[in-house]
Structures are given as C-alpha cells and as structure tokens.
C-alpha cells in the first residue's frame with residue numbers, strides 16, 4: 001500500500017469514527033415551556049458546568065438539582081442550598097451510561113433521557129437542550145412515534161431509516177435558536193430514551209441508513225396512517241411536485257383498521273360551506289345543490305369541479321375535520337353521508353400498508369421503494385460531511 005493510500009485509509013477511519021459519534025441537539029419539553037424543572041441523575045454521574053465554569057457540585061445517581069427561570073437567568077438549587085444564578089447550566093455525563101430525568105409541574109410524569117443536557121433561557125421559560133448521539137435519538141423517536149402500532153422489527157427499521165433521514169435533512173431547522181430539532185411533532189415527537197429492545201435492534205441494524213432520491217439527495221419521508229388504497233401526490237397537497245412522492249394504487253392498505261370511515265353532516269352545514277366559499281348559487285340554484293350532495297371518488301380526486309368552481313377536497317377535509325380527502329358524498333334525508341377511505345394526507349408511506357407488507361414478508365428496503373419512487377437506501381456518510 002502506498003503512503004497516499006495508507007493516509008487515505010486512516011482519514012476514512014477517522015471520518016467514520018467521527019460519523020459514529022455524530023451528536024445532535026434536541027430541545028426538550030418544547031410544548032411545555034417550563035419555568036422550573038428538577039433534573040435528577042438516574043445512572044452514571046454528571047458534572048455541573050455553570051457559565052463555562054466547573055462547579056464543585058457533582059450529580060451522582062439518585063441526586064437532583066432544581067432549576068428555575070429567574071429574570072432571564074437560571075437559578076440553580078440543590079436541596080435548600082442555592083448554587084447561584086447563571087445564563088447557562090450544563091450537565092455533562094462523566095461515566096459510561098449517563099441517564100437523567102426531568103420533572104416539571106406541567107408534565108404528567110417524569111421523562112428519562114440519555115447523555116448531556118444544557119439549560120438556558122428562551123423568552124420567559126427555560127430552554128432545555130439534550131445533546132445526544134443521532135442513533136440514540138432515532139431510537140427514542142421511533143419509540144415515541146410508533147411503538148404500539150406494530151411489534152415487528154422490520155417495521156421499526158422503516159421508521160428508524162425515515163426518522164434518521166428526516167433529522168439529517170432538517171438539521172438547520174432550529175439552528176438560529178441554538179439546536180437542531182425540537183421534541184414536538186413540528187419536527188419529530190421525542191419523549192425520551194428508547195427502552196424497547198426490538199427498536200434498538202432495528203435502529204442499529206439500519207445504522208447510518210438514509211433514503212435518497214435519484215440525485216442522491218435526502219428525501220422528505222412523508223407518511224400517514226392509511227392511504228385508503230391509493231396514495232396521493234405531493235403536488236396535490238403541497239403545491240410542489242416531488243418525483244418520489246407520486247400517487248399510486250396501494251392494495252396493502254385495504255382492510256386495515258383505518259381503511260374506511262364515515263361521517264354524517266347536517267345538510268345545512270354542508271351547504272353553508274359551499275355558499276360561504278363559492279357563492280349564494282349553492283343555496284339558490286338546483287343544479288349546484290344537486291352537485292354538492294352527489295360526489296364520488298373511485299380514485300382520489302384532489303379537485304372537485306362543479307361548473308366553473310374548482311374545489312380542493314383537502315380544504316373540505318380541513319374544514320370538517322375529516323380523516324381523509326378521499327370520500328364519496330350522498331344525501332340521506334336532512335343529512336349528507338360521507339363515506340371515506342384512509343386516514344391522513346395520503347402522501348408517501350402508508351403505515352398500515354407498510355405493516356401489512358412486513359406481514360407478507362417484504363423487506364424494509366422493498367417497502368420504502370414501494371411507497372417512494374426511485375429511491376435508494378445508503379449510508380449517509382456517502383453523501384454528507386458532518
């Protein structure tokens with residue numbers, strides 16, 4: 001081996017070790033905007049760094065610190081002892097398995113997290129940021145988002161790859177506020193560390209795997225509960241055509257729990273919707289009245305055309321809080337009867353369809369390639385320098 005090749009190999013090794021240790025910053029308890037929180041060490045040991053100075057206090061397993069918003073600073077107390085007020089307080093794990101819990105009045109029960117925590121102030125509340133390895137975060141997200149909907153490792157693998165892809169494609173989403181992802185559904189739901197062995201296994205079996213499109217770009221892995229037998233194109237929902245998010249027939253979703261729905265709406269309310277949006281003619285003219293109580297979608301129709309009006313079915317879905325925009329309408333006395341299919345926007349992967357594909361023996365790669373056109377699964381280290 002030449003010196004150059006040897007050096008290149010060493011560089012690759014260093015790069016892969018660094019990739020292994022990729023950390024991300026996740027804001028915790030985002031929706032709760034806490035003003036006071038109790039941080040406890042569950043295992044390991046934490047050093048306390050207050051405004052970049054190492055504090056004499058060490059958080060051993062089983063001990064706690066109380067942090068309170070205090071006029072744009074963080075007040076730090078250990079029991080009845082006041083340690084001071086600071087702009088930033090960091091909890092740095094110093095053992096192998098560092099785990100902490102957070103408790104606050106606004107949270108029904110404590111949450112448990114791994115690795116490091118920093119606490120500052122944002123607006124009128126505490127800003128809690130968990131610095132954690134990408135893989136542990138992904139496992140935590142999979143458990144928060146889908147545990148209970150399936151028990152199958154292959155399904156967890158799909159979710160792990162999708163979650164990792166989403167995270168890496170959106171690392172700058174909150175960068176101005178000092179972190180990468182929030183823990184709410186705005187980014188990805190993350191309620192703490194993963195405790196399920198099968199989810200860990202799925203995460204590590206897909207280590208570093210992400211989904212890329214035909215140009216090797218990370219995709220936006222949209223998903224929903226059930227497609228109703230036909231997925232929707234992104235262009236019909238988000239006004240942006242995306243080659244890997246196209247409508248297709250999906251028989252795997254047929255018959256699952258959220259495959260069908262029905263809803264009865266008083267005709268008066270139904271008519272009012274069209275009158276308010278598209279004019280009085282829907283109240284006064286027979287032709288328009290007839291039209292809005294007779295509508296069928298043998299296949300998904302993003303737009304309902306009535307004479308010169310173009311009515312997006314997704315708007316009707318949003319207004320009447322329907323499970324999907326894939327529905328038929330008929331008249332039943334003084335009511336309109338809606339019979340619908342699917343649950344969610346219908347774009348990308350159908351979770352219930354994917355669960356059925358797993359049951360029939362398809363691999364996670366085959367399933368992702370069914371719901372997303374012309375994509376590949378690769379290691380993200382092949383395309384991004386982090």
Ligand SMILES: [Zn+2]
Pocket residue numbers: 173174181182183184186187188
């Ligand atoms: Zn967010």
